[in-house]
Amino acid sequence: MARPATDSPRGRLAPAGAVWTFSAVAATLTLIFAWLVARHLTGDARNASEFYARVFAGLQDPRESGATAALFDLASRIRAEGIPIVVTNPAGTPTDTANLPRPMAFGTPELRDFIAELDRTNAPVTERTVGTIHFGAPPIRGQLRLVLLLELASLLAMLGAAVVARRLAMRAARDRVFAAMARESAHQLGTPLMSLAGWIEQLRGGTVAPAEIAEHLADDYARLERVSRRFERIGQPPRRDEVDVAALAEKVAGYFRPRLPRLAHPVTIAVANRCRAPVVQGDSLMLEWALEVLVKNSVDALKGRSGTIGISLADEPDALVVRVEDDGPGVPAEVRGQLFEAGLTTKTGGWGLGLALAKRIVEDNHGGRVVLEPSEAGARFAIRLPRADRRA
Secondary structure, eight states, X not given: OOOOOOOOHHHHHHHHHHHHHHHHHHHHHHHHHHHHHHHHHHHHHHHHHHHHHHHHHHHHOSSHHHHHXXXXXXXXXXXXXXXXXXXXXXXXXXXXXXXXXXXXXXXXXXXXXXXXXXXXXXXXXXXXXTEEEEEOOOHHHHHXXXXXXXXXXXXXXXXXXXXXXXXXXXXXXXXXXXXXHHHHHHXXXXXXXXXXXXXXXXXXXXXXXXXXXXHHHHHHHHHHHHHHHXXXXXXXXXXXXXXXXXXXXXXXXXXXXXXXXXXXXXXXXXXXXXXXXXXXXXXXXXXXXXXXXXXXXXXXXTTTXXXXXXXEEEEOSSXXXXXXXXXXSOXXXXXXXXXXXXXXXXXXXXXXXXXXXXXXXXXXXXXXXXXXXXXXXXXXXXXXXXXXXGOO
């Protein structure tokens, strides 16, 4: 097996680019936010140091005017910070204001409402010699809030990009499945049609008597009829007929035997039935298709080399197990986790539908399981089907 199939550029690159773009925007905003906070804290530390130095110098000045100048300077610096301040006396009458958002006269209801708003923001500070100081938030708070809103907007945009990417990926997956179904139908029809063409040429050339190829023509016609009925069953409610899985395995092996290489790199196929009662409830036509997929997978794995393919039936307490194994190169470890996903293929020119289709038939339509089991060499797939008497 070679490599998994990839999505189209429209299905992958555009969503990935959008996510990376929004991630870069969010990272940039985060850096801006951190820078603003760091700058603000640095500025606060510097201002506090300068306030302390100026006040300490004023208090150490032997002149009385030195301390007074320091206090006035401290007041001017606080005003320069842009923090809204209202000072009231013990009676609650405003005596001073700073950095009001708009002009407000003392004693007006507007100023009283603004004082109440400041108190809701921060608890006022009472100083016996000054009065009560009502103060609001510094301007940096609004800036930081804006950055947080921008980060929230970028997060929402990233979530939106993720949703878009998910939808585009689902659309790309559906497109791959539709294309794979078209390819699979052509493949299913191709083998009997080529065989019919060969028999027609022999009839025209007169090299073989019609009676000798009548049975082969009947087989190819039956194959075409089965293929058409298989595609009709897709999406239909699953049937619950009694299916003899041993007979089904022999039928699939019988179909592949004359088509396997016999000369340069011979491949053989054998069926071993170790099951006491190989009967389940289900749709024989669809189960045959799933089993064919696994056998065809083994045939492709042995291409260019000799080998054997084994189909075996065994009992488990609650299930009938059908195993298809070969002694080919096996399944690469890097694709085992995605082996049954539609669109995954390791064949050149493949469409990656076969194993996904087999999984759908076995698990969705028949309540069973299809898995890749550990094996010392080659690949071994197992289909577990519930017993007929276990499904009401």
